[in-house]
Amino acid sequence: MSNGADSAHILVVDDDVQLGRLVAKSLRADGYRVSIARNGAEMWETLRHSPVELIVLDLMLPGRNGLELCKELRATRATPIVMLTAKGDEADRVLGLELGADDYLTKPFGSRELIARIKAVLRRAGPDRAALPAGAVGGVIEFDGWRLNTLRRELVDPAGVAVDLTTGEYDLLLTFLEAPRRVLSREYLLDSARNREPHAFDRAIDVQISRLRRKLRSSDPESGVIKTVRGAGYMMTAETKRE
């Protein structure tokens, strides 16, 4: 799994030097170019000297450095940010997302999850991301009366009832919503919406699809929101609208 010569440059900002090195190591193993910063000053220094496609930012418990850095970053540039948080920090996490982070990972995470998140965020950001004005990313995707809040990873049905999704289902739905009315192959879906729990069995993508259909309450593979295209894969049939 190499990203080749045009691989993205990722900046890891973490006050824990060892964790920063470990993260950098696994990202390099996957073909990314990685720089490490231990604090805000080093982060700005790196940003001044070389273009960065994505920032992995540890929120850190003592002080609110991570959140402040996130806010400062968003004030000046649209570089995608993946936050590292601890599970208990739901309030911090939501705040971080609202301050402009693109996604988050809860500690402890494995390298597979980390890379899957980074890939997804880079894919969503697209090549034109750097040209976008600050704050133009993230938010709510609407389809068929449903609303998916990508900041809070929250799905709400047309009646306003919150519908819980597993991580796998969320990733799958997001992949569909980013490519509406396009036939997506099993391989593509599996690669982009990979189950992030390293201890979990990789369920066949069909199982995930049928679970997602059940949650969306449109189980019919012929006429539902997610349509089966025989021999090719699946397709999201609904119109999507970003807010």
Place this chain on the structure above:
Amino acid sequence: MTSWLDSLQARTMVALVLAVGIAHVASLWVHQFALDRELAQAGDVALAERLVVAKRAVARAAEPDRERIAHDLSGGPLDMHWGRAPLAVPGGARESESRALEARIVTLAPELAEGGLVLGAGGDPHTLTLSMRLPDQTWMNVGVFTAALNPPSHSGALLSSTPMVLGTILVSLLLVRRITRPLSTLANAARKLYAGGDGTPVPETGPRELRELSRSFNDMQERIKKLVETRTLALAAVSHDLKTPITRLRLRLEERGGGEAERAMAADLLEMDRMIDQTLAFIRGDASGEPFRLFDLTALLESVVSEAADMGGEASLAASSRAVAWGRPLQYKRAFANLVSNALRYGKSARVSVESGGERIVVLVDDDGPGIPESLIDKVFQPFFRVDSSRNLATGGFGLGLAIARDAILEHGGSIRLINRPEGGLRVRVELTADPRT
């Protein structure tokens, strides 16, 4: 002590009413007594003066005019006549009274006794007859209507002062209420503090002693709050800080590849992480500001069961229809995840079912384990309690899962019950509030 007399307020009021009442009655009595004496004295003076005037006037007049003058001077309680002989007969039925009257008027007007004075009973029980000898040895006979001498003591004083006293008592009662109200406020605040209130300080008002009490209470409350906050923060910080080294360990393990030892270590790390999450959830009370909302309970349970099944557990869900509930979805998810993971850990399988009807939703989590001895069924909800410590340690777990689940469900006004199924295995029965709009 009857219940209404149990409060400080009631007792103070009763003491006040009794004291004011007794003082009122006593002073009224003293007042009336003095007034009566005063009036009697005034009556005697008037009587003596009239008698002196009449005696002089009649004595100076010529004999043919005397009877007319005596008659003219009559009136009120006195009926006077002139005659040649005294009509009064000393002694008789009212001797002591007539002697007393004689003594009083003679003291006031010694002139009356000059020449001779006789008092005796009159023609009817209400009168006395008084005979005075004039200088020319004739007599003035006076009928004294004694009942009219002393005007009856009227009860106007009592009537007019009683409303005043009642008013005083009423005002005092209001004051007592004001004075004792801070005590009730304080009691309420203490109760709230115990029930985990927000620690709002009680106002330091009222009399000095109560102000001091309120201040001490506020100090104590503040100290307790700080202590709890510090300990919670310290525990959370420790739990939280463990997450970074666990992440490092996990990344290092991944570098080493997927041997059997590495897999076991990864499982240990996962277990540690779960224990930290449970501790964090327990000490933070879990809710951490999550708002109430409508959510699809069936979808939530599907997620819980899917995640458990993806981890290799034998978990399944049976839902007859979509159940919409009102509450904090994340808190519920954690609660049900705990119930399902307990079922898998101790009962080898987790069969979840949802039934919604009317106001309530019933969720059952059944397992195929040994169940729980009836005597321990209430104890298992206690934090850190273990049915069988050796087994529990071997399989990991912290004894917090059920406590967290129960707290979450009770906070939502639901109920949770453990039942040993007759056919074997444990059943957890959870009842929740359904969509309030239906």
